[in-house]
Amino acid sequence: MIAVWLKIDEERIVQALQEAGEKLDSVEGEVALDFSSVRRIDPSALSALEEFAGLADDKGVKVVLRGVNVGVYKVLKLVKLTSRFSFVS
């Protein structure tokens, strides 16, 4: 199993997710995205996250979000995205 771990920077969430999406081909098993430095998330980041979840799904890769704060978690819950990811603290 080849797992990938990526740190997500709040200032460039969309780009980071796009880059992560490009790496998905080389990933087997799961990809972990570290959200511990993301204080807030905006609509474009949400859109990118949803897209990334779709790509990962297609490739059979499990996406693990690490360190998601409860405010961001509630946003993901409201837009019904939580079921697409695993969460670790």
Place this chain on the structure above:
Amino acid sequence: MITCEEVQERVPIPLAAESLSEERIAYLEKLVSQARTAAAVFTQFTQEDVDRIVKPMVLAGLEQAQHLARLAVEETRIGVMEDKVIKNMVATEFVYNYIKDKRTVGIIREFPERNLVEVAEPIGVIFSILPITNPTSTVLFKCILAIKTRNAVIFSPHPNAWRCCSEAVKIMYESALKHGAPEGVFACLESHTLQDNAYLMRHKDVGLIDATGGPGAVKAAYSSGKPALGVGPGNTPVYLEKTADLNTAVTDIVLSKTFDNGTICASEQTAVIDDEIYDLVLKKFADLGTHVCNEKEAELLARTVIDAKTGFMQPMAVGQKAADIARFAGLSVKPGTKLLIAPIRGVGRGHPLSVEKLFPVLAVYRAKSVDEALKVCVDVNHAGGLGHTAVIFSRNDEIIRRFGELMNAGRILVNSPGSVGAVGGVYNDLAPTFSFGCGTGGGNSTTDNVNIYHYLNIKRVARRIQAHMWFRVPNQIYFNMNAVENIRQFASRSTIIVTNPSMEQLGHVDLVRRYIPEGTHVHVSVIPDAEPEVKVVMQGVQELNFYKADQIIALGGGSVIDAAKIMKLKYESPEADLAELAAPFLDLRKRVIQYPTEKVNRARLIAISTTSGTGSEVTPFAVLTDKERGRKVTLADYSLTPDVAMVDPQFVMSMPKGLTADTGIDCLTHALEAAVSSYGSAYTDCNAMQAIRMVFKYLPIAYEQPRDEEARSMMHNAACIAAMAFSNASVGVNHALAHAFGARFGVAHGRANALMLPHVIAYNASVPTKFLPSPYQKGYIAHKKYATIADLLGLGGHTIEEKVKNLVAATEQLLDQLGFPRSIADLGISKEEFERAMPDLTKIAFDDPSWRSNPRMPLMSELAELFWKAYQGRGLAKVAGVPEQQTA
């Protein structure tokens, strides 16, 4: 009645959205998805973030007020551009002024004295229907509200106001976005259809529908199954009462009725004028540039502006100038006429102009009296304006009060114009709004001026309160041998000694009389040696009145002292209704029936107990038998507590063995139940525990050696101390069982208590099937309390369970020592008879208020089980496992 919007939406809004194309559905879904995302993202915003966005939006609205007003008038051809500018400014500046310092994020209000905090939760996506009459001002208002409350809105403008509305939404959106609002927070439907509305109203992700439109749209919103805010149609009556400041009244009405050519639905529709001022008022109207129609002109006008078939106003007249309307009607009026005034003689279908008219036409009615005026106002209010607005001009507070009570209107405005007054924030302190809630009268859920709080889910964080408790006992308690001598210190002109025959025979009455100060008139009232009856009590009250008593000395057991308590109550407060005062209650502080506080007489009650059990000398309870109605009346109130208690063992030295045992166990039951009561406190615990220790130590001695002065004294004190505990902590399920069983089978109270006691201890110490709500206790502690008692008694045991078992065993041993029958069967009651009685017993025990403070809530089946255990007796009192997690 009907509003302009409804006139234009005669085609009912279909709730089915099946006719929408796939492309259209995709478009609507995209709008909702964007709004949902924006609303979700918005939840991360702080109050400061939100306020940072709102202020520039308000400024943008103010800057564009004229531009938007012009657009609105050009597109809708309704209203007055200059007035619409004012509307746009009110919708921004006045609304901002109202909301700027209000919290809408996180904790929004705190009530420290109630341990309550209100927390704001946004709604999410709001679907908002916009009117044609106030299109741009409503957009500005709703956008500001939505951002302040962190909601996203999808707007659906009236088809004839789409351009101006979408421009207003665009201005608000751009400003909001520029200052940090999430993308997609506002959207405006492009070229909407009624099916679009139906689809969005039912969309699962739309949280609220805010329908500022005609009754059709409001009804569709309320029928959608979604939470909705709606407005209702208006038909505002204005009463000009003869004391009014007429210059103010007439000016305000003209201002209001001509504002934006009368398009605000709160504007006055019919002026009801007192006869005495009618002519003067019409003259003043004429002086201000209005045209007062004669009868023929009024008829022509009615034919023009009211649809004869429907009885509603003609859409073409809405928001038009008075002069233009006059021209359509063929009336000759002066150029620049502001308002057409048409006298009417009644309200209803036969009087077409009595309905809502959203244009500058005002009906006037001459009222011969205040009553007639108010009646006509009620008629107008009910002719299509329920829940909306009503106006009065008067200086007479009483008439203003009557008007306020009679009108069914969310806004009842006094000495101010209807339209601008109802909007709020200008003439009064109503919340500024462009959405008038009209309550159930108007088919709405609120009568409020819709504001920020209607755009929020307000959550309440309710912290556990530390319930107030109490410890109330007589002011003075004298105890130990010869305590009765203390009667000397109580001056009295007229004293009545309430007692029973045996006290006289034993010489106790003479003993008491000896200590009553000289010069006191003393009368002895001897009552039967039984539970007091109403008749006996009332006889005693007559004696108190006859002798004008200022002191009552109750000398006897519980029955005598109870009788004296009730005599005192009826003597001091003759109006007190005993049956009413006996009404059931759950919490003493919240009881429905209050005991009288006004007193026509006053008398000191000194209670001298002659048994060592009930403790009535310090309790706030009294039991009375109402033979006429065939029932017992239990009174409970601290005002019944005697003023002075005397606990003198010389009066109990001659108690027979059986009575010593019965009353002693009654005392023990009081103490044990108070000790584990859910109303218990440190104040009652110390009394309860001490009384238990004294009973276990001295009751066997008092029973075996009745002349042992120390044992008698200690038991007498124990009864009083236990009573102080249960007076404040109450009793429990043991008493409920004993009351039911004792009454049914004629068994003495102490004896009935004894039969239940070991089983009840075991029951309360076990894991409850059902917990009883109790704000006074933290966690279930009855088993721990029993263990503490076992420790105090030195019964041994390592675990709580062992200690409880030892307490049960010690109680059984004590009952054996006192020669109690150890089962109900031992009393000679057959199993069949007991079985037959069981349904009644459990029902009566369950109805008994005693168990309300029991630590464990008894189920009916559990009461039956306890009865059966008591029937079979010894060895069945088993602790069914104490709560493990709390076992020490």
